[in-house]
Structure formats: C-alpha cells, structure tokens
Amino acid sequence: MLKKDDFILLLSNKRTYLVQKAHGKLHTEFGVIDLKKIKKYGQTIRTHKGVAFVAVQPTMSDMMRKLKRMPQVVTAKDAAAIMAHVGVRPGWKCIDAGAGSAFLAIMIGNAVGPRGSVVSYENNKKFAEVAKHNVKKCGLEKIVNIKNKPLKKMTEKHLDLVTLDVRDAEQYVEKAFRSLKPGAWLVVYSPYIEQVISVRKRMQEAGFAHITTKEIIEREWQSDYFSRPKNRMLGHTGFLTFARKAIKRKMRKKSTKSKSAKKRAKS
Template identity: 35%
Template sequence: MSETIREGDPILLCLPEGGSYLLRAEERVFHTHRDRVPLSGFIGKPYGSRVIGPNGTPFYALRPTIHDYLMKVRRATQIIYPKDIGLILLKLDVGPGKVVLECGTGSGALTTALAHAVGPEGRVISYEREERFRELARENLRRAGLAERVLLKGEATEGFEEKEAVDAVFLDVREPWELLPAAWRALKGGAPLGVLVPTVNQVSRLLAALEDHPFVGLEVQEILQRFYKVNPERLRPEDRMVAHTGYLIFARKVLER
C-alpha cells in the first residue's frame, strides 16, 4: 500500500520533461519556468500523485531516493559522483553495522552514501579540516535524515584517533600518501582502503608510496558514464557524457610485507 505524504515530508517534484526539485510538502507555492504548483496539494496523497498547475502543467511528487539526495546536495566543493560511489561502496564492502572512516568530507556526497549504507547500527567517521565544509556536510546529512550516523571531526593533523577499529578507510585529499600510515593503523587486519585523486601524477606518487607500506591487492580504475536520449524512435547517445571525474585506487591492509 502506498505511503501517504504528510506535511513536512520530503518530495522529489518532477516535471514531465524530466526536471526535478528536492522539496518538502508544505504550505507554499513553488514556481518553475513552466508553471507553479501549491506543494500543499500533495499532502494527504500517496507518493506518485499528480497535481496540475494553473497553466496545465502536471507535477508529480515522488519519494526521494539516496541518488536524489546525492545529486542535489548543496555544494561548495567538487563532489564524488554516483558512478564512482557505487564501486566505492562495493570495493570497501560498506554495509549495515560497518564502521567506515573517511578523510576529506567536502560537501558530504560520499558521506551521505556511506551513512545510508551502514544503516542505523553503523557509523561513519569523517575528517574535514575546513569548518565551513563540515557545516555544509551537516546540513546535507540532516536534509537526508542521516546526520545521527556520522561523526564529523576536524583536521587529521597527527593521524586518525581510531586504531585497528574501522572496517574501511577512504581518502579524498590532495596528498593521500601522507595519510597511509594513519590509514593502516586505523584499519582492521585485511580491511580495504580506497582513494580518489584527479591526476595521474597523484596516482603514480600514491602507488609508489603504497609499495612502502603493508598493503596488497592494488588496483587503479577510472569509470566513464554515457547517457542516451530517451527517444525510442531515435535512440542515440547524449551529446555530452560524464567522463573523467577521478582515479580510484584500492588496496587491502596486511599485517606485514
């Protein structure tokens, strides 16, 4: 049975041509380039319901998915995109009850995905040196209803406080090789490490540094994503694609080399 939308509930407001807005069902009118819609018109209706604007435009209220929250985070930094996040979650074996350490919170897109994946019994520990980014990440996490699963900390000036206590570590910082000893100490034996860097120079330096530390199973990957025009009569790729966003490096901790 479909869930009824209550006042204050999150909704993904969708237009027929595909535009969407992450909002809440409340007593106000929302304006778009096509028409306007009273958001209160969805209250008491099930998700998936339609409200017609004064100009005849149909608006649909959907339940937001975690992907919607990721793509619509309020951002002050470049974010890690879903095309990379999916592999990160799998390679780091992030799941219910896990404890995951992240360094480089930024706007909190990956943080949000990690918090969603670990469930109410898990925990995400996220280090970020910029207070303004930590506050923005808190706002995005609260918006997704996941703030209570995340512990935000400041700069890891002397490494991480956690010692052999986390199930996975992910680094999204400019010089990740400097944090390899701290990451190794934080990880449980055999646990995975993930890193994202934007340039091949950083990949080369990181790989050289990993050879000097007790990590095995090194991998370097890059994921490209291409969308298609949704016209069944003239199916073809979109003119633009999500190409390079970053290089992903994965490794596993061992106790000795």
C-alpha cells in the same frame, strides 16, 4: 501522513521538483501547485492549469542533486564504483577523509545504515559547515559525523573502510593501515597520476594487498530517432586506488656487518 518538513519529489513525464511540504505553494512553468493538498506519497496533484504531477518519496540520489556544493565533489560514478568494489554493507564503520561537501560520506552513510557509522574529517571550516548542512538535509546526522579536524588527529580503530580524498594522501596510508581491521579496505581518490604512483608505493610498503587503480568514464547515449553517444561525456574526474589490509611486511633491518663494511669503505 506527511509532515511539514518532509521532502517531496514532484514527478511528471517532463520535469521533477524537490520541495518541502512546508513551502506552501510551488510556482512552475506548468502552473501553481498547492503543496498543502499533498497528504501522502503516491498522490497525484494538478497545477492550477491542470498539469498532473505525482508526489513521491525522494531517493538519496534525488536529494543529492539538490545539495550545496563547495569544493569539487566525488561524482556518483566514482562513489558507486568505490561502494561496489569494496562491498559496503550495513553496520560498517568507516572514515572519509576530505569531506568536502560530504557527497561520498552521505552515500556511504546511506549504505551502512543506523547500525553503521561514518566519521568524515574536513580541515576547512567553511567546507565542514556545508558538509554538516548537507548531511542534516539528507537525514543522516545520526550516522555521519563531520569533524572539523585534520586527518592526523584521527583516533578511530577497527574500521571496515577508509577513503582518502586529500592532498598528500600517501602520508596517511600507514595510519590507515593501523586503523583498519584485517581484510578491510583503503580507497584513495587522486586527481593526478603522480599521486597514484606515490600512493601505490606507500601501500606496498605498509603491507596492503590486492592493490588496483581504476578510472571510471561515463558516456550517456541518446535514442530520440537514431541511437548514438551524446556529444558530451563525463570523462576524467579522478583515479581510484583500492587496497586491502593483509599481513604487514616487516621492514628489513640493516645488518651490523653491512654498516661496518660501509664505514671501512669510506675510510
């Protein structure tokens, strides 16, 4: 039995509508739908014009298409690539820095489940409020925690994953290394290649291993009569740099002999 606050995806062969049962009536181009008549998922309901829709439980992807967006979000193609590369699984403890509208935090939270957790740092108060609203709308407020704090105040340890989508991300690479478990992952989302270069250098210095950078391009095809790529495609959104925690490299200390030699050379 559906509750009044439950979300419903009304699905036909042409359109979809995401609604809450409490909304009462939905006015569409196909007619009016009385939402109070929907008792369970899987039920077929018709508009007053006789057009049929099936009421189904929305997936997380369905929910996210209707979320509020403030800053630029991490797109589904990039979020999916992150989760597939690192192998996110139930029970993981994760940090997502630069929450934005919380799109990535929500996708990770949905994957780690109630045994896991995602703490998402967002320095901008307005963005943090939007992120909290989106997390609550998706029903993940017990898994995803939005903190309106700068990343430098991060205290979490023994993490399975840290994702960085922040300006000057290279400054937080060492901090991420100290916070991760052995074998855990750091992923940095960079809009520009210059940041990628800086990030990769810091990763190597910190002792990260298996460093790789990817760019995900998505191209949809159409096949109404003849098959070909669509004229528009989702091209560059950002670079994804992955690294795994291994054994930290010890920084070489300058020997006393070399220091004294430099002093003699100057004199």
